[in-house]
Amino acid sequence: MPTGSFKMIFVRSELMLSRTPPMGFNTWNTFGENINESVIKETADAMVEKGLLEAGYNYLVIDDCWSERERDPETGKIVPDKIKFPNGMKAVSDYVHSKGLKFGMYSCAGTRTCADYPGSFDHEFLDARTFAEYGADFLKYDFCYKPNVANGPLLYRKMGMALKASGREILFSACNWGNDEVNTWIRSAGAHMYRSTGDINDSFPSMRDISLSQIDNLAYSAPGCFNDIDMLTIGMYGEGNVGSSGCTDIDYKTQFAVWCMFSAPLMLGGDIRNLNDKMLELVKNKDLIRINQDEEGRPAFCTTGSREAKSFVKLLSDNEIAVLLVNFGESDAHVEFYFENIGIPAASGYGLEMRDVFTGKNLGVKKEFMRRKIAAHDCECYICKLAK
Numbered sequence: 347m348p349t350g351s352f353k354m355i356f357v358r359s360e361l362m363l364s365r366t367p368p369m370g371f372n373t374w375n376t377f378g379e380n381i382n383e384s385v386i387k388e389t390a391d392a393m394v395e396k397g398l399l400e401a402g403y404n405y406l407v408i409d410d411c412w413s414e415r416e417r418d419p420e421t422g423k424i425v426p427d428k429i430k431f432p433n434g435m436k437a438v439s440d441y442v443h444s445k446g447l448k449f450g451m452y453s454c455a456g457t458r459t460c461a462d463y464p465g466s467f468d469h470e471f472l473d474a475r476t477f478a479e480y481g482a483d484f485l486k487y488d489f490c491y492k493p494n495v496a497n498g499p500l501l502y503r504k505m506g507m508a509l510k511a512s513g514r515e516i517l518f519s520a521c522n523w524g525n526d527e528v529n530t531w532i533r534s535a536g537a538h539m540y541r542s543t544g545d546i547n548d549s550f551p552s553m554r555d556i557s558l559s560q561i562d563n564l565a566y567s568a569p570g571c572f573n574d575i576d577m578l579t580i581g582m583y584g585e586g587n588v589g590s591s592g593c594t595d596i597d598y599k600t601q602f603a604v605w606c607m608f609s610a611p612l613m614l615g616g617d618i619r620n621l622n623d624k625m626l627e628l629v630k631n632k633d634l635i636r637i638n639q640d641e642e643g644r645p646a647f648c649t650t651g652s653r654e655a656k657s658f659v660k661l662l663s664d665n666e667i668a669v670l671l672v673n674f675g676e677s678d679a680h681v682e683f684y685f686e687n688i689g690i691p692a693a694s695g696y697g698l699e700m701r702d703v704f705t706g707k708n709l710g711v712k713k714e715f716m717r718r719k720i721a722a723h724d725c726e727c728y729i730c731k732l733a734k
């Protein structure tokens with residue numbers, strides 16, 4: 347093959363959207379309908395000042411409730427809410443871009459969005475062009491108010507095509523909450539990530555149930571299209587739009603480790619302007635982000651465990667191996683697994699040299715099995731190398 351062709355292939359793969367799980371912030375969990383130009387600008391500022399952009403969180407996505415209640419009767423276009431966004435969306439997008447961030451918008455495959463604003467049903471190509479005019483780099487596409495006669499998968503295919511025709515490269519984030527066996531066809535519709543579950547709220551049971559529900563679907567998440575288990579609630583402590591009972595710092599630690607291990611998109615949902623130092627340190631943990639963003643994009647697998655004491659293993663590039671032990675239960679538990687069951691028989695003489703990603707501590711080489719006592723809701727996570 348001539349050198350030129352090699353070059354071409356390299357450039358294309360560099361450009362591929364969603365080569366690793368998308369990272370960023372979405373307004374819904376904290377702000378719900380209370381979004382406006384200042385909130386977006388302040389969030390953009392905070393993402394940069396707090397080092398989140400540098401850590402990889404580069405999309406700032408405006409969720410539902412950004413438009414007027416009806417389309418413009420003359421142009422048929424969706425119109426940004428004139429009070430929330432008095433300077434229009436292009437101005438907001440320009441500001442977000444000026445900070446080095448990418449800009450995300452939201453619409454819905456049905457006739458109305460979930461919060462009852464105009465949806466894109468039968469307006470897919472016009473709306474995709476409108477988002478491109480705004481300078482959008484990302485579109486979250488929801489599933490409310492779908493006419494009964496409409497075919498769900500086809501609606502996603504349509505928007506996939508409309509985005510391709512829009513003249514702009516726009517990451518397509520499908521959100522049909524796992525309907526119609528979404529993992530079997532969504533990649534073929536051009537989506538770069540897809541929601542596989544119902545909505546998260548800021549409580550441990552919500553994040554536990556979402557996590558456990560996707561154990562059999564971990565392999566349906568790969569470079570080009572990742573399984574989205576919803577926006578993170580880290581740092582919400584029960585406040586905001588999906589604030590529920592709230593979570594403890596331990597709960598948030600486990601949430602982040604699970605999302606990273608599951609190769610899930612990392613869309614922050616807490617108020618970036620007020621994230622405390624501990625939560626900032628958590629979501630910027632380099633080892634956890636490395637596990638999430640590993641270039642090979644191999645899925646984790648669940649090795650053993652009772653209903654609530656689970657262990658996961660994910661092969662990383664550079665011959666490293668990530669291990670996550672989670673106690674999803676309500677009291678202390680032993681989380682264990684046999685190395686034999688992850689492909690390392692005792693007879694091989696090999697074990698795992700383990701480094702704790704939260705403390706940085708090296709545990710030395712463990713062999714044959716791993717058994718750790720872990721407190722309720724807590725987890726331990728290691729980056730390992732095969733060693734004798």
Ligand code: GAL
Pocket residue numbers: 374409410459460461488489490521523544545
């Ligand atoms: C839900 C979706 C949420 C949020 C909300 C907005 O369907 O799952 O993530 O976008 O709609 O109304």
